[in-house]
Amino acid sequence: MSNEEKQLTKEEIKAKKLEAKAEREMNDLLKERRQKLFDLQEQGKDPFDVYKVNRTHTSIQVEENYDDLEGKDVTVAGRLISKRVHGKAGFSDVHDRYGKIQLYIKIDDIGEEKFKFYKTFDIGDFVSITGRVFKTMTGEVTIHITDFELLTKSLQPLPEKFHGLKDPDLRYRQRYVDLIINPEVRDTFFKRTAIIKAIREFLDNKQYIEVETPILSPIAGGASAKPFETHHNALDIDMYLRIATELYLKRLIVGGFEKVYEIGKVFRNEGIDIRHNPEFTMIELYEAYSDYNDMMEITENMVAHVCEKVLGTTTVVYEETEISFAPPWKRITMIDAVKQYSGVDFNQVNSDDEARVLAKDNNIQLKKKLEDCTKGDILNEFFESFVEDKLIQPTFIYDYPVEISPLTKKKRGNENFTERFEGFVYGRELCNAYSELNDPIVQRARFMQQLKERELGDDEAYMMDEDFLNSLEIGMPPTGGMGMGVDRLVMLLTNSRSIRDVLLFPTMKPLA
Template sequence: MSNEERNLNEQEAELNEQMQQRLEKLKALQSEGKDPFDVYKVNVTHSSKQVKDSFESLQEAEVTVAGRIMSKRGQGKVVFSDVHDKEGKIQLFIKIDNVGEDKLKEFKSLNIGDIVTATGSVFKTRTGEISVRVMKFELISKSLRPLPEKFHGLKDPDLRYRHREVDVIMNPEVKDTFIKRTAIIKYIREFLDNKGFMEVETPILSPIAGGAAARPFITHHNALDIDMYLRIATELYLKRLIVAGFEKVYDLGKNFRNEGIDIRHNPEFTMIELYEAYADYNDMMEITENMVAYVCEKVLGTTRVTYQGTEIDFKPPWRRVTMVDAVKEYAGVDFNEIKDDEEARKIAKEKNLEFKKELQYVTKGEVLNELFEEYAEEKMIQPTFIYDYPVEISPLTKKKRGNEEFTERFEGFIFGRELCNAYSELNDPVVQRERFMQQAKERELGDDEAYVIDEDFLHALEIGMPPTGGLGIGIDRLIMLLTDSYSIRDVILFPTMKPSQSK
């Protein structure tokens, strides 16, 4: 047996012993008629923050607080204890003169992690710490599993993500991240609602996987006896609502893609897609930069953030660069001088670019996009809109006015990562069908993430959709940037994990 295995066995034995001791304490309490799990409701009058913020008016007033015991110190006739609640911590002052000998002994027997309620008067200790002078307390939930030892904390990423509840208890910065996450989503909604957008809900289960180039999760509906797909995007349903006449709509919710997991990808993730009638991709650029800046100001009080050691300024206007110009700058290839597909393929071969299909089927636009991803994308550190994408890789987008090789599409990049994708939406049903047919050919050539034909969507376009601008933003990625989180898993409460192997 290795030293590592021996240490793990010793730690497991110690944990089991501690849990057994706590279980015995619980049984003793239950035998005395003091079952902490028999408490149903507690009349909490103040949070820790309320006590501290209103100290002047609460001094010597009686309050009732509740929370988890995170530390105990002192001996003899006095015990100090830090209790954590949703808004912070408050110190409890437990003295034999106030609670009696038996209750002081009882409090000393409590474990770190136990949840208590305490009633007493608010005061300030000699060291200046606002505290509660406890007159009575009650154990209202027993912690049977010890929390990680505070000095070492909970650092193992797998354990942190798998047991997020412990991660939040032990790491205040994690709790703060998720408080900010809720605020960010709140202010995104507020920004759009103030601009007259209507939030809607579109299906999560669909008979086809449409609206994006991605691999779906497949499930089966027993009553209908058909396969169905968890949504990979909300685009096609939302554009059908534009056809219906709603004019400004958005859906903020979960999408699902059956793909790999890394620091920027989780199979279940949060997206917002919004669509505005009578608008184009220029309007979507303005909405994007103004919305992100609005959220920054509301949540952080500034448009400047530090992400992984780099200062990023979200103040509008963001930089705007065509894909052709970005490739010229960072890859040294001027696509204004590339005549045809064959010439582009030669460059692809020289640059050792890789594609999902054989090089003989690769187009000029696909080479341009691959060069951008290979040479330019990671250079987009400050907020930048890369616009005018090749028509071959943008099947739901209108062609660029004055140049039909390109489309009116942009993606927003920050810190070398894609944040959003937007179009002047294609609303010609004849051209849309042609684009879908071309995508079907791409599937035959090996691209299993190519778009599928959605006849219901084509039916809607045939009824008539006005000129429309559309935008999709990865909410998790935005939250990563605004909370300085390295991995997408750090901003998803319960990220996708392999099943635990522990017994």
Template structure:
């Protein structure tokens, strides 16, 4: 047996012994009629932040604070400790003269991780730290397991995601990320609400998985005896509301896609979609860049952020380039000079482009998109709108004015990653049905992410939908950029994980 294996066994034994000791402490408390789990409420008067910010008026006055005990340096007849609450930490000072011998002994028995309520007077130490001089205390909850950073540490990166509650206890920067995430979403709502958008909720369970090219999760409704899908996008229901006269709507919520898991993808994720009647994709570009800049200003105080060592400037206006021009710039292939599908297939073969279906089934538009993904995406570091996507891959989008090979669609890219998708929305029910039929053919060719037919949505368009601009933004990816987080798991409180044995 290696020394490393011996050390692991010894560490495990010590860890188990600590658990045994903590449980015994709980049993002793319960036998003495001091069960901490019998405490239902505590009248906390101040948070750690309030004590520190209002020191001048609280000096020498009594307060009650509460939180998790995170350090304890009590030896002999006095000592210091720290408790942490939502807002940070507050230092405590205990002395035998103030609480008596028995209470000091009880306090010394507390373990790191226990929740306690502290009553005492506010003062400053000689080093100037605002603290609470303990006059009384109460154990609120017993921590029966040591925090892992003291023993096993957080060596396994999966542990941070599997036990997020521990990650949040130990790492202030992780807590800051999620408080910042909340502030980002709040600022997003403020921006839209001030512009008279209405926030709505649409179904998560639906008989049709529509609004995006993605593989859905399938479930079964017992009472109706039908299969249903977890939504992959909110688009088609929101556009029904445009038909119904809402004119400006948005929804922030979870979408679900039965796809792989990596640093950019989680099977459930948060997105915002918004739709505005009498607008087009140019208006959606302005909304996107101005909304992100507004969020940056509110949350960060600047439109310039550093992401993985690179400065990203979100100041409007963002760069704009067509897909054809991007491919020409980064691959030296000009699709304006390619006139047939066969010519496009030949150039794809020559450049060894990876395609999602057999070459013979690919159109010029399919191949243009594949060129863009191969040669261009990773080049788009600063915020950039890539415009005018091929009609074949944009079934819900109006055709480009003046060039019907393309559509009025853009995607926003930052640091080589797609962050948003927007259209001048297709509102012609006859053309929309033709596009759905073509998507059904794509499904027959093996594309299980192609769109399904949605007859009720066609019916809504036949009632009449005005010209509309629509936009979807991946909130998780935006939060990643604004918090310098390299993985989507770092901005999801509880990311999807493979179960442990």
């Protein structure tokens, strides 16, 4: 016995032996499946030479139309997920996109040679099945096989069905296996598609125009975020993956589109956690002649429409908490929310210095040096520290400080604040919206202030966009705009804890 083995407990030695045995068995299975493929190819029966299947029905069509199909021949196709064939007959299950259908095979119907061939099929193989539709004694709709074809040979075994694919990291890396093994995962992504379709339906019915804007841009604008940088060789210029679609969509408002939206990927070179992925899906919409009050109304109505369309209700359960998306959502100003949850009334704070003292006294964690923070900066930090995680039911927090809202119109009657709101659900930001700033002179001054922020070390501050300023000088009508994280909405409506659970292929660190 080696020194290493002496240091191991009996349980650890046993576990290592079981692991080695499992690895040997796996290698044997892989060799066996490949040998089956080679044998088929030598016999001129290469399953990878099959190009098309004349499928007549899906599993759900057979189930739902049983009364019309009983006793008739159908052809289905899918992945073999179970096989219980012994003696001269047996049952199997095939999965397609819509679910599973049971199969019954009997040697008397297909002959000894084909029956023997069928028994060589492995779990995971793709097959097409032709047969008569009937019900078993237990009432299960089943296809009595009269013919079949092997369509694709699966060379790797699927995870054992009772334990399945549970490791989250492996699930995200091998989503294709995850979708096969875990039906609830497939359901999440079918709902994601339905959610996006319902968003489009809602906006299309309101005469919004869906557009596509550039993903590569010479300027990263429209949000406070660190971009991904790249280089265009032919033009010899640095470019950025977009962090938002805002500035291009506003150009279209200038051009007369009046109502416009885009659903698409945006990219931010930031951290990864249960709410953040470097690439994610946003919807941004803009409507001429509207303001942030109109955006509140359209946001809550759009989400309610999606809930009704996809779930049949505006009440959902997220992590055991019941949430109602029925309009109207709660509305409260940032100052009033901070006063409610922290006891500090910023209406009584008269200077930046007073705000700095409050930040120090309340141990507020600041994103920049205390001396560089204004009253508005500190109000926002109070909100994030004391309020944000308390907003469980859908809530619009409105009237944000001008310092953190460079693309927003000032609040009517109070130039220290802007007509901006964010929607929060379950303590998380869901959307962000403004009465859009359309004064090119003020916008230039705001951009200049952002440049100063960049000089102070804020690499997420806005860049100067001269073409956007030029478009504002051409003239943009009063406009309301809203941006929402589609992935976060999908998380809420599918009770998914992590953003990775609603992204088919989330960003992963490469395996060493």
